[in-house]
Amino acid sequence: MTEHRTHPQEAQILALIDKGLNNAAISELLYCGPRAVRQVRLDNGRPPAARNSWRHAHPKEREIRQLLGDDLTDAEIHRRTGADPSTIADRRRLMALGPAPVPKAKSRPHPREAEILAELRAGGTNNGIARSLGVDKVAVARIRAAHEIANTYESRRTARPPVEERWREHAREVDGGHMKWTGPRATNSSGTPVLRVHGSWYSAAGLAFRIRTGRDPVGQVRAECDVKHCVAPACVEDEPGRQALRRTLRRIQGLPNPPTGTCPNGHDLTEDGRLDGQLHPYCEGCKRDTSRAKKQAAKTT
Structure with a gap:
């Protein structure tokens, strides 16, 4: 027959049993296992404790609740009070504080x-x-x-040449004061001289117009001389300048003024009236409508 050994805290366990505490409550208060409390209860003929028996508050109940209110983690509260993590989690649930905060990882200083x-x-x-x-x-x-130091930025491509300088790299002067374009051209059948600078496409004639006038052109820019795709600044004109030049030539040749009012299709000739290269008047509105009709017919076929 094995000799019965008493638990070192048997007297304290029996005193708490007599107060009506259950095994789990005694285990929390005396920091001993629930099985040991159950064995002391059996060895001394005490009846099993009911699951809903009254429990004493934790010895550090006030401190635990205060630390929970300060939003400390369960691990930190356990380190400060020694309370079981399950006890802390139970108090957190009873106080309706939500899940425990996740501890932030400590950042190490950069070696440099x-x-x-x-x-x-x-x-x-x-x-x-x-x-x-x-x-x-x-x-x-x-x-x-x-360290709350204001941000600074470095300007990219500070040595970028202006667009006009890139234009001059491809414009070559030929006889008669005209200029031939040696740079890239449009990939369509027109072969219009173009220039790509800083990711953007420019019309070579439009740049020539800006070099001469100092302003951006209005409408399409074309050479008014007899040299096809000439890019000489003196030869190119935008839409308003081209029409003004043709009206002047028409007056010099003694031709009557272009018609005014409206065209047969109802377009206002004050706005849509144009002169072609042969100084013949035409309606830009009618030309625009015809082009749209052709495109629409091509889509439907």
Whole structure:
């Protein structure tokens, strides 16, 4: 027959049993296992405790509730009070505080933070510091934000030549004061001289017009000389200038003024009246409507 050994806390366990506490409550108060409490109860002829028996509050109940109100994590409250995590979680549920906050990971200082900080305070940019020190630009941005240093930006492509200079690289003067275009052309059948600068397409004739007048053209720009696709600034005109020049030539030749009012199709000739290269009047509105009708017919066929 094995010798019965008493539990070291048997007297305290029996006192709490006599007060009506159940095994789980006694286990929490004395930091002993529920099975040990159950065995002491059996060895001393005490009846099993009801599951809904009255329980004492935790010895550090007030401190636990205060720390929960301060939004500490369960692990931190356990470290400070020694309370079981399940007890802390139960108090959190009873106080309707929601899930426990997730502890934030501690960020380690960058090994070259002092150098980065010096460059930032000297006005360096994130990309520039990353290149010069061989570090990640994201780390530079994080250190900038942590020390509340205003952001600085580096201008890209500061040595970009103006569009007009690029135009002059492809414009070659020929006999008679005209200019021939040696650069790229439109891929359609027109072969219009074009220029691509900084990701944008420009009309070579339009740039020539801007070089001569200092303003952007209105409408399509074309050469008014006899040289096809001439890009000489003196030869190109936008739509208003081209029409004014043709009206002047028509007067010099003694031709009557172009018709006014409306065309047979009802377009206002004050707005849509034009002169072609042979100085013949025509209606731009009628021409526009005809072009649209052809496109629509091509889509339906």
